[in-house]
Amino acid sequence: MRELNDALYLLLHDARYRKAFLDGDHARLGLAAQDEAALRTIDAEELVKTSEQILSNVLKGDFDVGGGLRRSYPAIFEALRQEGQLERSVMYEFLSSDAFLEYREIPFAGEGICVEEAFYLFLRDHPSFLKGFAANAMLLRHEFLTVMLSILTVNRDPHFSLRSTDLIRTNGALRYAVQTYPRPIVEALLGHAAAGSGAEIHYLYAASLRDTFVSGPIDEVAIALVESGSDGRSGPPSAQGFVVASLALSQYSALSAKLVDLGLLTPK
Amino acid sequence: MNAGALHLPALGGRLGMGIGVDLPWSGRIGFRRAAEGDGITEPLRNFLVANRTAFHYLFFAFQPKDRNRLRPDAYFAAYDELFSFVPDFRTRGFHQTMLNMGSMEPYERKDLITFTNSLIARYGFSWVVEDLGLWSIAGKTVPYPLPPFMTREGLRACIRNVREVSAGLDAPLSVEFPGFTEGTNFYIGDYDAFDYFREMADQADVAVTIDIGHIISYQWLRGNQGERMFIGLERLPLDRCFEFHLSGCAITKGKFRDLHHGVLLDEQIDLLEYLLPLCPNLQAVSYEDPQYTDDGVLIANSLRNFERMKNLVDAWTSSHVL
Numbered sequence: 294m295r296e297l298n299d300a301l302y303l304l305l306h307d308a309r310y311r312k313a314f315l316d317g318d319h320a321r322l323g324l325a326a327q328d329e330a331a332l333r334t335i336d337a338e339e340l341v342k343t344s345e346q347i348l349s350n351v352l353k354g355d356f357d358v359g360g361g362l363r364r365s366y367p368a369i370f371e372a373l374r375q376e377g378q379l380e381r382s383v384m385y386e387f388l389s390s391d392a393f394l395e396y397r398e399i400p401f402a403g404e405g406i407c408v409e410e411a412f413y414l415f416l417r418d419h420p421s422f423l424k425g426f427a428a429n430a431m432l433l434r435h436e437f438l439t440v441m442l443s444i445l446t447v448n449r450d451p452h453f454s455l456r457s458t459d460l461i462r463t464n465g466a467l468r469y470a471v472q473t474y475p476r477p478i479v480e481a482l483l484g485h486a487a488a489g490s491g492a493e494i495h496y497l498y499a500a501s502l503r504d505t506f507v508s509g510p511i512d513e514v515a516i517a518l519v520e521s522g523s524d525g526r527s528g529p530p531s532a533q534g535f536v537v538a539s540l541a542l543s544q545y546s547a548l549s550a551k552l553v554d555l556g557l558l559t560p561k
Numbered sequence: 562m563n564a565g566a567l568h569l570p571a572l573g574g575r576l577g578m579g580i581g582v583d584l585p586w587s588g589r590i591g592f593r594r595a596a597e598g599d600g601i602t603e604p605l606r607n608f609l610v611a612n613r614t615a616f617h618y619l620f621f622a623f624q625p626k627d628r629n630r631l632r633p634d635a636y637f638a639a640y641d642e643l644f645s646f647v648p649d650f651r652t653r654g655f656h657q658t659m660l661n662m663g664s665m666e667p668y669e670r671k672d673l674i675t676f677t678n679s680l681i682a683r684y685g686f687s688w689v690v691e692d693l694g695l696w697s698i699a700g701k702t703v704p705y706p707l708p709p710f711m712t713r714e715g716l717r718a719c720i721r722n723v724r725e726v727s728a729g730l731d732a733p734l735s736v737e738f739p740g741f742t743e744g745t746n747f748y749i750g751d752y753d754a755f756d757y758f759r760e761m762a763d764q765a766d767v768a769v770t771i772d773i774g775h776i777i778s779y780q781w782l783r784g785n786q787g788e789r790m791f792i793g794l795e796r797l798p799l800d801r802c803f804e805f806h807l808s809g810c811a812i813t814k815g816k817f818r819d820l821h822h823g824v825l826l827d828e829q830i831d832l833l834e835y836l837l838p839l840c841p842n843l844q845a846v847s848y849e850d851p852q853y854t855d856d857g858v859l860i861a862n863s864l865r866n867f868e869r870m871k872n873l874v875d876a877w878t879s880s881h882v883l
Contacts, residue, residue, distance in 0.1 A: 297749065347701075398700060399659060399702060407628065448629050
């Protein structure tokens with residue numbers, strides 16, 4: 294038998310469960326008789342308005358909570374529209390998902406993730422929503438990393454957990470992520486041509502030590518420095534076996550200085 | 562029952578009228594983040610300065626500043642500035658919003674109580690108040706706090722939670738009667754709310770705050786409108802009532818709405834007048850979330866019943882013989 298508290302959660306967040314209740318299909322509610330009787334006092338209009346307000350707050354943000362998923366994932370919502378996905382339909386599915394259940398806005402009801410990561414995990418695990426274009430998976434990762442590292446820039450000691458540690462790493466001083474995208478994707482993100490000539494470009498997202506969000510193309514030497522967390526004054530890093538043997542010392546020092554200036558390395 | 566036995570704040574008698582304000586970290590009225598140091602918005606500052614002698618105390622409702630773990634020192638700059646503008650308000654209260662005392666799920670309050678006690682120590686809050694209800698479920702807030710589960714099991718959970726909070730706080734706890742029908746609000750269970758609230762207060766041995774609009778909202782639901790709104794009020798824990806709240810309400814499409822828009826209804830003034838002599842341990846009457854211009858002047862359509870409320874409360878305050 295389901296507990297009354299669980300039933301309330303489902304009434305607010307699960308459109309199918311709510312519909313069963315509103316349709317009087319009480320057998321589907323899974324409640325003991327006395328708890329089913331307790332639900333009879335619910336004002337159906339108020340229940341629907343409350344659940345709609347919850348959806349609206351998650352999608353658009355509200356006065357107190359903040360910006361909303363539409364602002365966090367603008368290109369993804371545009372991609373969903375192009376796929377013919379109704380925004381509300383996607384949100385209804387999201388609010389009833391395991392990923393949303395794992396979300397914790399308030400940290401006192403057990404550990405959980407933030408809503409931005411919950412939405413990323415939901416869409417990642419439901420590829421049918423974004424199946425039209427192969428690039429949509431990359432777009433999802435890009436917007437997730439952009440919003441997450443932005444959040445972590447201003448929330449250095451977050452009350453939520455981070456599940457996507459396969460994507461977001463730490464060198465002990467800052468949190469960052471590196472993705473590799475085809476050149477056309479990077480140039481579309483930048484709005485202009487990217488330096489170099491390689492077919493793929495590494496792209497950095499970082500919550501910098503200067504409390505700024507830093508993102509953009511990055512080369513392998515700089516990645517190695519960021520991963521090591523060192524400004525390299527003691528010599529070139531050899532993180533992950535990558536040894537900067539060929540880089541001239543003057544170039545190396547200039548690179549380190551630039552990374553310190555961006556807040557990507559700790560000055561020593 | 563006397564005030565000492567009730568664990569009421571030791572305020573030395575009737576305070577008179579105070580203000581209660583919800584202070585979010587965005588918007589026109591509230592706190593503001595700034596690189597040079599957090600503070601309060603200009604309209605709020607102007608209102609406080611303009612009304613230093615019109616009110617006698619202040620409480621404000623807690624809103625988290627960001628998504629970091631709660632650290633009291635992260636709030637000191639803003640709170641210090643708030644109180645710097647009302648140095649004559651020697652009495653201060655704190656309206657929590659995360660105690661979630663109506664919850665029936667596991668909810669770890671220890672860190673939150675420690676955080677609240679740090680603020681009590683720094684600002685000398687004389688009491689902590691929170692509406693009895695469901696402010697969040699599975700760690701996600703609801704748009705407006707729902708009443709607690711109005712069942713026997715729900716009542717047992719409330720008593721348990723209120724006892725935990727009351728025992729842990731370093732200032733007296735006052736539990737506020739919940740709101741009903743606020744626009745995004747419903748309740749589960751048919752336990753009579755007045756009996757429920759009294760049993761909770763007696764079993765948990767705690768002071769209570771009566772929000773006049775919340776009482777009317779419940780009466781409205783039961784069809785007790787007009788003169789019938791006085792029916793059954795004797796079943797409330799009136800002897801435990803330490804504080805009244807009055808916030809702007811409206812009747813919209815036949816439903817009573819607690820809008821916090823500054824405009825009090827005639828019904829609220831009538832009920833205030835009725836209840837004032839019935840609460841022997843009442844010490845404070847709070848005008849919650851007044852609305853005002855950027856210059857700090859109360860909005861015009863709130864003035865009529867604001868003045869009526871003020872006159873009633875001033876007369877009540879001055880009639881008290883120690």
